[in-house]
Amino acid sequence: MGPQDRAARVLEDLRILARESAERAGLTRGERSPVEALVVPLVVSLDRDGVSRGSLREADRLVRDIAARVDEALRGAGAFHPGRVHCFQCDASDCPHGVPGSPTETFAGWVATGKPEWIDFANLLLERGDPRVDRLYAPSPEVVAIAMRGRDLHGRLLGAIGRDRSFAVLGQVAAGLIPGDFGAGRGPEARVALTLQVIETRFAGGGRRLRLNLLGTTLDEVSAASEGGGGRGSAERLRRLIILARERLDLLGRAAAVAERRGRPLDLEAQAEPLLLHLRTELERVFRDAGHRTRHAVERHLDGGRPTDTALVDARRAPVERLRYDEQRKTVVVLGPRGRAHVFSPDGRHVTSLSLGPAEAERKGGQHRWRPLTGPEADDFRKAIAEHPCAKGRPIPS
Numbered sequence: 254m255g256p257q258d259r260a261a262r263v264l265e266d267l268r269i270l271a272r273e274s275a276e277r278a279g280l281t282r283g284e285r286s287p288v289e290a291l292v293v294p295l296v297v298s299l300d301r302d303g304v305s306r307g308s309l310r311e312a313d314r315l316v317r318d319i320a321a322r323v324d325e326a327l328r329g330a331g332a333f334h335p336g337r338v339h340c341f342q343c344d345a346s347d348c349p350h351g352v353p354g355s356p357t358e359t360f361a362g363w364v365a366t367g368k369p370e371w372i373d374f375a376n377l378l379l380e381r382g383d384p385r386v387d388r389l390y391a392p393s394p395e396v397v398a399i400a401m402r403g404r405d406l407h408g409r410l411l412g413a414i415g416r417d418r419s420f421a422v423l424g425q426v427a428a429g430l431i432p433g434d435f436g437a438g439r440g441p442e443a444r445v446a447l448t449l450q451v452i453e454t455r456f457a458g459g460g461r462r463l464r465l466n467l468l469g470t471t472l473d474e475v476s477a478a479s480e481g482g483g484g485r486g487s488a489e490r491l492r493r494l495i496i497l498a499r500e501r502l503d504l505l506g507r508a509a510a511v512a513e514r515r516g517r518p519l520d521l522e523a524q525a526e527p528l529l530l531h532l533r534t535e536l537e538r539v540f541r542d543a544g545h546r547t548r549h550a551v552e553r554h555l556d557g558g559r560p561t562d563t564a565l566v567d568a569r570r571a572p573v574e575r576l577r578y579d580e581q582r583k584t585v586v587v588l589g590p591r592g593r594a595h596v597f598s599p600d601g602r603h604v605t606s607l608s609l610g611p612a613e614a615e616r617k618g619g620q621h622r623w624r625p626l627t628g629p630e631a632d633d634f635r636k637a638i639a640e641h642p643c644a645k646g647r648p649i650p651s
């Protein structure tokens with residue numbers, strides 16, 4: 254083998270390393286990289302023969318160095334970061350605003366300044382007046398999925414922010430709360446919100462691309478959970494659903510490029526809608542069978558005493574101006590300390606507890622979703638919680 258052949262072989266191996274890194278950083282298979290080439294410094298020994306401890310260390314350093322350089326180069330080109338939402342305020346996806354603050358949160362759109370807003374899934378259902386919020390906390394919890402339109406998520410952005418469509422959400426489906434192990438029944442586990450977003454990105458060079466973005470999990474995690482399920486199970490069905498969605502977006506992206514070349518650009522948001530509605534239906538279906546497996550974990554949560562006790566204590570202590578009536582859902586909402594909110598049925602049954610940010614409570618107040626309770630209504634409510642079987646026989650923690 255001549256020196257050129259040997260060098261060519263080394264370069265080809267390096268190219269594969271870099272390409273694999275780029276695909277982990279967000280490029281899809283077969284997609285043209287917005288960055289043509291990388292400069293990578295190499296340390297080459299002139300002494301030793303064969304693989305030594307030093308050369309293994311150098312190999313390890315090289316792999317990490319390539320990953321870091323690919324990441325930086327793609328970020329510089331405005332590339333897409335899987336699992337994150339672009340923050341127009343920082344003009345970055347890797348700032349702290351690009352990911353949810355907790356696993357039960359989903360993306361709620363951008364605030365006027367361009368910062369992504371995250372909302373607890375249960376609060377999102379409450380805010381939309383979706384009566385299925387109870388099902389999240391039922392003894393046999395169900396997974397609820399909702400489709401959200403891109404124009405609503407983009408709706409609050411001011412002026413020119415995001416107008417260049419460097420990152421646009423054409424729509425998303427948020428599903429929750431799904432078992433963290435995707436219903437494999439491996440024991441009590443946290444439940445998370447899973448969000449599938451249809452994203453349009455535009456690189457600095459002008460290339461546009463449709464992608465599926467996953468918030469709350471990664472395809473690797475889903476694939477790992479699906480292994481050993483023998484082609485069945487929620488994780489495997491979810492994995493197939495994600496692959497199918499990716500394929501359909503690839504096709505749509507190609508059709509969009511053809512239409513644009515012919516001067517008749519497609520309304521991509523409208524084109525993505527059937528896929529989103531399909532994902533919404535299928536996500537609920539995928540986890541319908543997984544529901545009963547999570548029952549025990551949730552029962553423990555509810556019977557563990559704490560949530561209901563806290564709710565009762567907060568409800569008893571709340572002054573009348575902290576008691577609200579939810580007109581749409583016909584429930585009483587207790588605004589407790591530290592952003593806690595507790596939902597009760599009018600007959601005093603504790604439905605659920607949430608934690609609201611101050612801004613969220615403010616916004617709901619402003620929309621008159623929650624009106625203050627009148628004096629007599631507050632008296633009735635206090636009597637109801639004192640008499641409800643939930644409260645009877647419970648010690649009153651002080």
Ligand SMILES: [Zn+2]
Pocket residue numbers: 340341342343344345348349350351368
């Ligand atoms: Zn930011």
